[in-house]
Amino acid sequence: MEECKMRLEDKLYLNGYKIDEIGGSHLHIKDPDVCKTCELKQCLYICACKVYELDENTDKIVINYDACVECGTCRIACDNIDWKYPRGGFGIAYKFG
Amino acid sequence: MSNKLRYDVIVVGAGPAGLAAATVLAKSGVKVIVIERGRFPGAKNVMGGVFYTDCMKGIVDEFPGKAPVERHVIEERMWLLDDNSHVGITHKNEMFNKEPHNCYTVFRAKLDKWFAGEAEKAGALIINNTVVLEPIVENNKVIGVKTDRPQGDIYANVVIAADGVNSLLSKSLGLRKELKSKDVAIAAKEVIGLNEDIINERFNVKGSEGVTIEITGSFFPGETMGFIYTNKKSVSLGVGMILEDVINSKMNANDLLESMKQHPSIAPLIAGGQTKEFLVHLIPEGGYKEMPKLVMDGFMVVGDAAMMVNSIHREGSNLAITSGRYAAETYLEAAKINDFSENVLKKYIHKLNNSFVIKDLKKYKNLPDLLQKDKRLLQKYPRLLNQAAFELLTVNGIPKKEKEKMIWKTAKKEIGISNMIKDLIKIWRSVK
Numbered sequence: 001m002e003e004c005k006m007r008l009e010d011k012l013y014l015n016g017y018k019i020d021e022i023g024g025s026h027l028h029i030k031d032p033d034v035c036k037t038c039e040l041k042q043c044l045y046i047c048a049c050k051v052y053e054l055d056e057n058t059d060k061i062v063i064n065y066d067a068c069v070e071c072g073t074c075r076i077a078c079d080n081i082d083w084k085y086p087r088g089g090f091g092i093a094y095k096f097g
Numbered sequence: 098m099s100n101k102l103r104y105d106v107i108v109v110g111a112g113p114a115g116l117a118a119a120t121v122l123a124k125s126g127v128k129v130i131v132i133e134r135g136r137f138p139g140a141k142n143v144m145g146g147v148f149y150t151d152c153m154k155g156i157v158d159e160f161p162g163k164a165p166v167e168r169h170v171i172e173e174r175m176w177l178l179d180d181n182s183h184v185g186i187t188h189k190n191e192m193f194n195k196e197p198h199n200c201y202t203v204f205r206a207k208l209d210k211w212f213a214g215e216a217e218k219a220g221a222l223i224i225n226n227t228v229v230l231e232p233i234v235e236n237n238k239v240i241g242v243k244t245d246r247p248q249g250d251i252y253a254n255v256v257i258a259a260d261g262v263n264s265l266l267s268k269s270l271g272l273r274k275e276l277k278s279k280d281v282a283i284a285a286k287e288v289i290g291l292n293e294d295i296i297n298e299r300f301n302v303k304g305s306e307g308v309t310i311e312i313t314g315s316f317f318p319g320e321t322m323g324f325i326y327t328n329k330k331s332v333s334l335g336v337g338m339i340l341e342d343v344i345n346s347k348m349n350a351n352d353l354l355e356s357m358k359q360h361p362s363i364a365p366l367i368a369g370g371q372t373k374e375f376l377v378h379l380i381p382e383g384g385y386k387e388m389p390k391l392v393m394d395g396f397m398v399v400g401d402a403a404m405m406v407n408s409i410h411r412e413g414s415n416l417a418i419t420s421g422r423y424a425a426e427t428y429l430e431a432a433k434i435n436d437f438s439e440n441v442l443k444k445y446i447h448k449l450n451n452s453f454v455i456k457d458l459k460k461y462k463n464l465p466d467l468l469q470k471d472k473r474l475l476q477k478y479p480r481l482l483n484q485a486a487f488e489l490l491t492v493n494g495i496p497k498k499e500k501e502k503m504i505w506k507t508a509k510k511e512i513g514i515s516n517m518i519k520d521l522i523k524i525w526r527s528v529k
């Protein structure tokens with residue numbers, strides 16, 4: 001059955017985003033050193049949109065803010081994330097909701 | 098002072114709570130501005146979603162009228178899901194075909210946009226594309242908000258926080274602590290396009306009749322609620338799990354959604370469908386015990402921002418709308434004596450206390466703790482029920498009496514008689 005699963009990338013592609021190219025990411029890691037000693041690294045799996053990824057080369061967390069739907073899960077699950085709303089009008093705009 | 102941007106009331110957030118407040122205020126001639134961070138009202142908003150007619154009384158005449166609703170619900174199913182099976186109960190009633198319909202399936206991006214139009218018709222000003230950054234406070238009284246627009250400070254007698262589950266506004270004022278991972282569910286949903294006739298056939302309905310299915314049980318790794326709702330030409334399929342369980346099980350909402358789509362009881366209902374949108378949103382599930390402080394000088398909190406969700410009954414938008422209406426009515430009373438202090442705005446709490454909003458939230462106040470602490474309830478019992486049903490329905494020469502004995506033996510082994518009695522008492526106590 002595995003092969004019938006829809007890929008997350010394909011799902012996110014369906015959504016309407018307006019990316020803030022000028023303002024950049026609305027999400028930031030407060031202190032990257034904290035991540036290095038974080039054992040759970042829950043940011044890597046709790047996010048339904050896989051916004052957080054580990055860069056194997058640098059061992060740093062990379063933030064794909066353009067996939068974020070602004071739900072707030074990571075904000076509650078980790079206090080090392082500086083979480084803001086995107087600037088007004090940017091980010092996700094659902095068609096159905 | 099004179100060129101300050103000033104309104105009577107600022108509403109933060111154009112969801113159902115904020116729009117209900119704004120409509121009631123504008124109808125009474127109050128100068129009200131609604132500030133919304135999305136490109137349009139509804140752009141950021143998600144629900145299952147079943148929308149109840151009754152809460153619109155006194156806010157929008159003759160709902161739904163021209164409102165964008167999908168199907169009116171005439172049948173509700175409740176499933177306890179195990180790995181390859183489910184046990185369920187169903188209520189279908191011809192009375193649900195009578196108008197006014199009890200409830201409709203809706204899309205929030207469409208409904209909120211329509212509702213905002215109604216608020217505008219009543220005289221409210223809706224400003225999109227604008228984030229409220231923080232409240233402006235003077236002598237412990239909220240007197241306005243700062244926005245991310247240039248020269249974006251706006252002043253008012255009262256600010257109504259209708260900014261949803263994350264409510265950074267009420268948090269920044271210290272009315273509540275940070276949300277805890279046991280008090281929110283993270284839900285993912287897909288809108289799956291299907292031909293209208295296929296939906297009618299698969300769900301055994303006609304015309305604009307609709308069906309809802311609520312799903313929980315041992316198929317899921319934690320405290321989980323799934324749903325399938327019929328729209329005109331699509332079904333909404335979603336699932337939410339308490340964040341603490343997501344952290345512990347390492348299965349996120351999208352993982353859950355994908356595995357749910359493969360379940361043999363569910364897959365045939367969506368077969369051949371085309372996913373049209375993928376949505377993720379938090380649901381505040383802490384209940385009555387985790388509600389924030391609701392008023393302070395010049396400030397009231399409404400809807401999800403105030404934890405007003407009755408999750409066991411799938412009600413949230415109606416609590417949001419009712420609380421928005423009460424906040425507006427409280428403002429009207431306060432304006433008569435020109436006193437917007439906490440002491441006067443407290444009337445908002447009295448109104449809530451006397452209504453179904455607080456009465457229902459109070460009734461279930463122990464349920465969130467119970468379900469979170471006692472994994473048996475949503476895991477072991479559903480599994481046992483599925484096993485029992487299978488055993489009793491399988492005809493294989495074993496006498497029924499012996500089958501019952503086997504079921505009892507499993508129940509005793511898996512849960513134990515004294516635990517079962519304790520659970521019954523606990524459940525009864527939490528919902529009485």
Ligand SMILES: Cc1cc2nc3c(=O)[nH]c(=O)nc-3n(C[C@H](O)[C@H](O)[C@H](O)COP(=O)(O)OP(=O)(O)OC[C@H]3O[C@@H](n4cnc5c(N)ncnc54)[C@H](O)[C@@H]3O)c2cc1C
Nearest residue numbers: 110112113114134144145147229260261400401413414417
């Ligand atoms: C998956 C799911 C299924 C659900 N199913 C149902 C259901 O079937 N029936 C039901 O009745 N309820 C359901 N609910 C609950 C229901 O959606 C909520 O209770 C309801 O939306 C609350 O309304 P609200 O106006 O308080 O908040 P919201 O609808 O969240 O509105 C908040 C608004 O404020 C805006 N905002 C937030 N912060 C700012 C800021 N700083 N500046 C400017 N704007 C801001 C947001 O963009 C948003 O428009 C469901 C929820 C989810 C997530």
